[in-house]
Amino acid sequence: MxxxxxxxxxxxxxxxxxxxxxxxxxxxxxxxxxxxxxxxxxxxxxxxxxxxxxxxxxxxxxxxxxxxxxxxxxxxxxxxxxxxxxxxxxxxxxxxxxxxxxxxxxxxEKYIDDGMFAMQWTEHRIMYQSKGRNWVKQELQQKGVASENIQEAIAALDEETELAYACKLAAKKLPSLKGEPYERKRKLAAFLLRRGYTSSTVSQAVKEVTNESLEEWEM
Structure with a gap:
């Protein structure tokens, strides 16, 4: 003009x-x-x-x-x-x-909120992707979420629920593992650790899933 x-x-x-x-x-x-x-x-x-x-x-x-x-x-x-x-x-x-x-x-306008995002991401990865809290924590860090938001989301996790998903994943993986009973347990534990579960959760999941299964295999 x-x-x-x-x-x-x-x-x-x-x-x-x-x-x-x-x-x-x-x-x-x-x-x-x-x-x-x-x-x-x-x-x-x-x-x-x-x-x-x-x-x-x-x-x-x-x-x-x-x-x-x-x-x-x-x-x-x-x-x-x-x-x-x-x-x-x-x-x-x-x-x-x-x-x-x-x-x-x-x-x-609440279209982006890292606190809410961390909660949603954690729930989805635990319940639908069978990932452990360590995996989720690392992902959120990579996405730039503040540590306080991450800690809050992780703290809100129900440990029993997380254990249940770890057991479900372990039960699905166990039949494909080869070797003696102790070797199967070792491989299963390593697999769960790679999925981001804590050592305590892995220990409980391996114990619950393998005790009955391996006894049946041995019989």
Whole structure:
């Protein structure tokens, strides 16, 4: 837009492929497209005048909306830690200031919460992936979750439940192990340790699963 030239929004058209985006025409010519949230916030309606200063505000708002929308899509596919979202936005090449603003907005709107994320991740890995607390702890550390959040999530684990899943996994693994009884026990313990279970949980699980099974095999 030229300085001193009065510019008026002459048309607003909803995009056919993306119903939440609109094409804005100024002085009968296409000027830019915006998300509907930006459209409403800045009153980009037909007949409204728009100068260069206001246009720059709209452009910056649209940039913020783009980063936010990308983050929401990323989170929508799977729960993410704050570090994971930040890294993803940086990989897309967004400016640091825009990334920081987006992260704060997502936190305020409760879309990202490392405390809740740690709880959900721990429960899923224990119950559906048959992983032990040591494995989960290492994963959460890699995802940038603060130690206090990790400790809180681990502390909330029910030890009996964790033991039950360890026993279930051990019972499934035991028939495939070869060797003398003591050798089978050693291999089973090593297997459970690699899955992230603590030594005390492994000891209990091996004892419960092998005592009856190995006695039957020996007979």
């Amino acid at each position: 030229e300085q001193g030239t009065e510019s008026v929004i002459t048309s607003v058209e909803q995009q056919k492929r993306n119903k939440r985006r609109y094409n804005i025409y100024v002085n009968e010519s296409f000027a830019f497209s915006v998300h509907e949230d930006v459209l409403v916030k800045y009153r980009l309606f037909k007949g409204e005048s728009i100068d260069n200063e206001r246009l720059q505000e709209v452009i910056h708002a649209e940039e913020r909306q783009e980063v936010y929308a990308h983050a929401i899509r990323y989170i929508g596919r799977s729960p993410r830690s704050v570090k994971e979202v930040r890294q993803k936005l940086k990989q897309k090449g967004y400016e640091q200031s825009l990334v920081d603003l987006t992260i704060e907005r997502l936190k305020n």
